[in-house]
Amino acid sequence: MKTVVPMPMEVLETAIRHGLSKKRTNALAAVVCGALPATIMVFQFHPAWQTWVIGLVLGLIWGNAFEYAYHRFLLHRPRTQHGAAHQEHHAQIGTPTEAEFVALISSPLNIVLLFVINGIPAFLISFLLGQLGILCGIFIGWSVYLILCEEIHWRIHMNGWLPPGLHFARTYHMSHSQQPLQRVPAALRCSPGEQRDWEKQTSCLVPDP
Secondary structure (H helix, E strand, O other), X not given: OOOOOOOHHHHHHHHHHHHHHXXXXXXXXXXXXXXXHHHHHHHHHOOOHHHHHHHHHHHHHHHHHHHHHHHHHHHOOOOOHHHHHHXXXXXXXXXXXXXXXXXXXXXXXXHHHHHHHHHHHHHHHHHHHXXXXXXXXXXXXXXXXXXXXXXXXXXHXXXXXXXXXHHHXXXXXXXXXXXXXXXXXXXXXXXXXXXXXXHHHHHHHOOOO
């Protein structure tokens, strides 16, 4: 029996479907992890709208700082499980399976862990300062940051639309992610013609979120 080998564009379409599914699942997990505790704390602490705004801003800043530290000091640490997984993400750039490795967080369970890891110190600090109500905005800020970060990262890799102020992010990120083609398995490499097709067709294959 002859084995049918999928063509690169077929592999690309499948990878995009899987990547979009993972992105949407992660977004749902982020919404639940932020909105559920925030809703509970609203009835406990009754924060004013100013407290909400301050908490939201702090949550965005905290999320950005944590993501930078996590990426800089853990994902780029050699000979670790996290480092190996991140290198796989880099190695898939320019291949038909790239979309499967775009997600910044591998599973909803890891999103729950992120909220727990950050939530414990946030609670302790807020408790010591007597500002527990600010946690409502902080948790929502984390959710917003995670969803936006994943969405922007997806659009960078999938040639999606970005606001004018973020065009530099694509150039910077892709130069940061550049990997030698020799590290990519030969069976998964695109030929020059297929690569040009990939760049032209990816935007058409990726539906609007």
